[in-house]
Amino acid sequence: MNARPGTEAVRTLGWLRAHRWLLLRRLSQFGILALFLSGPLAGIWIVKGTLAASLTLDVLPLTDPLLALLSILAGHLPESAAIVGALLVIGLYLLVGGRTYCSWVCPINVVTDAAAWLRDRLGLRGGTQTPRHTRFLVLAATLALSAVTGMLVWELVNPVSILFRGLVFGMGLAWVVVVAVFLYDLLLARRGWCGHLCPVGAFYSLIGRGSLLRVQAPKREQCNDCMDCFAVCPEPQVIRPALKGAGPALISQSACTNCGRCIDVCSKQVFRFGSRFGHGPAGSTVNQREVRP
Numbered sequence: 001m002n003a004r005p006g007t008e009a010v011r012t013l014g015w016l017r018a019h020r021w022l023l024l025r026r027l028s029q030f031g032i033l034a035l036f037l038s039g040p041l042a043g044i045w046i047v048k049g050t051l052a053a054s055l056t057l058d059v060l061p062l063t064d065p066l067l068a069l070l071s072i073l074a075g076h077l078p079e080s081a082a083i084v085g086a087l088l089v090i091g092l093y094l095l096v097g098g099r100t101y102c103s104w105v106c107p108i109n110v111v112t113d114a115a116a117w118l119r120d121r122l123g124l125r126g127g128t129q130t131p132r133h134t135r136f137l138v139l140a141a142t143l144a145l146s147a148v149t150g151m152l153v154w155e156l157v158n159p160v161s162i163l164f165r166g167l168v169f170g171m172g173l174a175w176v177v178v179v180a181v182f183l184y185d186l187l188l189a190r191r192g193w194c195g196h197l198c199p200v201g202a203f204y205s206l207i208g209r210g211s212l213l214r215v216q217a218p219k220r221e222q223c224n225d226c227m228d229c230f231a232v233c234p235e236p237q238v239i240r241p242a243l244k245g246a247g248p249a250l251i252s253q254s255a256c257t258n259c260g261r262c263i264d265v266c267s268k269q270v271f272r273f274g275s276r277f278g279h280g281p282a283g284s285t286v287n288q289r290e291v292r293p
Contacts, residue, residue, distance in 0.1 A: 004120075005231040006265035013267065021260025028104045033167075040168045050164050051105070052155070053082060061085035066203045070154060073147040090207055096258065098208025102194055102201045103234070103259035108159050111178055112194050115185035116234075127189045130196040132237075132255070139199035154199065191234045205254040213258060214276040217242045217249040222268045229262035229271070243270070250276060 009018040016023075036054070039045040048055045053063045063078070063085030071078050078086070093101060103109055145153040155161055159177050166174025181193050194201055217223075220243050229243070230236045238253040239262065263271040 005228040008226065008267040009228070009265045011267070013269075018264050021264050025104055025259060026110070029107055029110055032105055033107050036164065037167060051160055052158075053085065055081075060088075062089055064200075065090050065207070066200060067152065067155070070143065070146045070152050073143055074150045074152060076150075093204060093207045094211055096208075096213045097211040097256065098204030098206065098254065099201055099257040100208070100213070101204050102198075103257035106160060106200070107163055108178075108181060109194065111182050112185050112191065112234075115182045116191055119186050119190055120231075124186070124190075127187070128192065130189055130192060132196055134196050135198055135202040138197055139202040142199045158200075159193075160200070195234055209254040210276075211254075212275055212277075213273060215242075215251040215256060215258060215260070215262060216272055216274045216278075217251070217270050218272065218274075219268065219270045220244075220249050223270050224268060226267070228265040228267075232261040232265050234259065234261075252276065 006018050032051075035047045036050060039048060046057065048058075051064065052067045053061075055061050061081040061084055063082045065086040068078050068082060068086040071082075142154045145151075157177075159181055162174045162177045166172060166178075171178075185192050189196060223243060229239055233239055234257055235253075235255045238251050238256045241247060241253070242249055242251045258273070260273065263269075263273070
């Protein structure tokens with residue numbers, strides 16, 4: 001096993017190619033955040049609102065479908081534009097995978113990735129063993145509390161909303177929430193927040209169960225068992241069925257965030273992005289068009 005995941009990929013493919021999807025993710029995350037902040041901070045109103053609900057160029061409404069559902073359960077019927085926005089977002093993630101939001105849009109992902117990076121550099125091991133299905137229990141509790149209280153309870157503690165308000169109006173106590181998520185992932189549970197607790201990720205994984213875009217492993221017979229893909233994957237349990245199973249060479253589990261890190265760090269280029277319908281039979285290396293950045 002390499003001293004650090006991706007070392008061999010950097011040596012074989014070059015640093016840029018061994019980090020291309022990571023760099024594109026950061027560009028996406030910071031670019032989206034910049035679009036939202038350019039209005040209140042610089043007066044350039046390309047996007048109005050937040051990740052919960054927004055209007056782009058005064059034309060395109062986008063609404064977090066979880067927020068829309070919580071509003072309905074709380075007894076507050078969203079306006080027609082908000083409903084259209086929620087349907088547009090659902091349609092998008094039905095295509096690209098619901099948890100693509102977690103790795104390509106959510107700014108808290110940068111915080112949890114930083115915690116995972118530092119945890120590995122410090123050699124920290126162990127921690128709490130919170131089951132991954134806990135996030136679905138948190139989601140159910142969030143929905144139930146909104147229905148019972150008539151309030152959007154999740155928005156009171158949502159780290160994404162708190163971070164956004166902090167960036168606009170001053171961080172203040174918002175730092176407490178961001179630091180708490182960082183320390184939880186660093187000291188208590190590796191990838192704990194996104195992988196075990198966050199109800200938003202749980203909700204989007206349900207939306208993207210049958211999504212078109214998937215990570216394929218068409219060259220899995222070339223795998224040299226370096227384990228780098230397992231080391232960098234935020235949901236490593238999704239890799240084994242595609243890489244070592246007898247079924248399709250395709251990561252089909254909805255927990256996959258489509259982050260592309262397994263593609264980056266694999267020196268044998270076992271993985272690639274593609275369609276869930278274009279993977280071919282088990283073990284096949286049929287000619288497939290790779291999704292390139």
